[in-house]
Amino acid sequence: MSELVFFCGTMDCGKSTLALQIEHNRSARGLVGMIFTRNDRAGEGKLSSRLGLVTDAVEVGDGADLYAHLVDHLSRGRRADYVIADEAQFLAPEQIDQLARVVDDLELDVYAFGITTDFRSKLFPGSQRLVELADRVEVLQVEALCWCGARATHNARTVGGVMVVEGAQVVVGDVTGSTDEIGYEVLCRRHHRRRMTAATARAAALAPDVLPVSSS
Numbered sequence: 001m002s003e004l005v006f007f008c009g010t011m012d013c014g015k016s017t018l019a020l021q022i023e024h025n026r027s028a029r030g031l032v033g034m035i036f037t038r039n040d041r042a043g044e045g046k047l048s049s050r051l052g053l054v055t056d057a058v059e060v061g062d063g064a065d066l067y068a069h070l071v072d073h074l075s076r077g078r079r080a081d082y083v084i085a086d087e088a089q090f091l092a093p094e095q096i097d098q099l100a101r102v103v104d105d106l107e108l109d110v111y112a113f114g115i116t117t118d119f120r121s122k123l124f125p126g127s128q129r130l131v132e133l134a135d136r137v138e139v140l141q142v143e144a145l146c147w148c149g150a151r152a153t154h155n156a157r158t159v160g161g162v163m164v165v166e167g168a169q170v171v172v173g174d175v176t177g178s179t180d181e182i183g184y185e186v187l188c189r190r191h192h193r194r195r196m197t198a199a200t201a202r203a204a205a206l207a208p209d210v211l212p213v214s215s216s
């Protein structure tokens, strides 16, 4: 029985690496995948992992119909034995419904990968629909860590190392950017709620909270 699986986690927890491993293992057995992505940091039509691996993918546009794309592909006599969709949080809810239809009507496994919540800890619409429709939701087991050492569960957006809570939901970026630019940092819930990033925690630790007492 084919299924729709949503592999989720914070940024930097190995989702794209797992997508590439699933692709590698299946193509090593002669299977052919249809790989979708949207807004990967490596550029249009790429699925990339921070481990340095990258593969070509179909860039999903705003109005793209993923079910129709697969039907068209198959009716031209081309193969697709399974589907991978990376950065699935950026897909529209209708596109997630199309992926569910690929599972049910074309009987292909669909493996979707994405972060569940944005920098304000609100569900991305695509991820919400995946949670609603997926046969299985798998939280990745390679845990990213907060600066305090606890398991990171939330994604913070930073500017100059300081957490921000205003801005567009979608801003492509990385966890290892220059500190002056918009970047991201994964945090535990406690520190996400307190808006305490590694940089602000360091600054707070260095700040003298008692003025030096003069000896005179």
Ligand SMILES: Nc1ncnc2c1ncn2[C@@H]1O[C@H](COP(=O)(O)OP(=O)(O)O)[C@@H](O)[C@H]1O
Pocket (backbone or CB within 6 Å): 009, 010, 011, 012, 013, 014, 015, 016, 017, 018, 048, 049, 050, 051, 142, 144
């Ligand atoms: N230099 C490195 N050596 C070993 N592992 C690394 C290195 N750089 C990144 N990683 C691993 O890659 C993970 C990020 O993988 P990636 O697939 O790009 O994440 P995601 O798609 O979830 O954002 C990190 O959590 C870490 O486990």
Ligand SMILES: Cc1cn([C@H]2C[C@H](O)[C@@H](COP(=O)(O)O)O2)c(=O)[nH]c1=O
Pocket (backbone or CB within 6 Å): 010, 011, 012, 015, 016, 039, 041, 114, 115, 117, 118, 119, 120, 155, 156, 157, 169, 170, 171, 172, 173, 174, 184
């Ligand atoms: C939290 C958050 C993230 N993004 C962007 C930043 C990255 O380009 C991707 C996540 O990619 P990863 O492979 O999981 O690291 O999402 C965003 O646009 N908005 C956000 O709130």
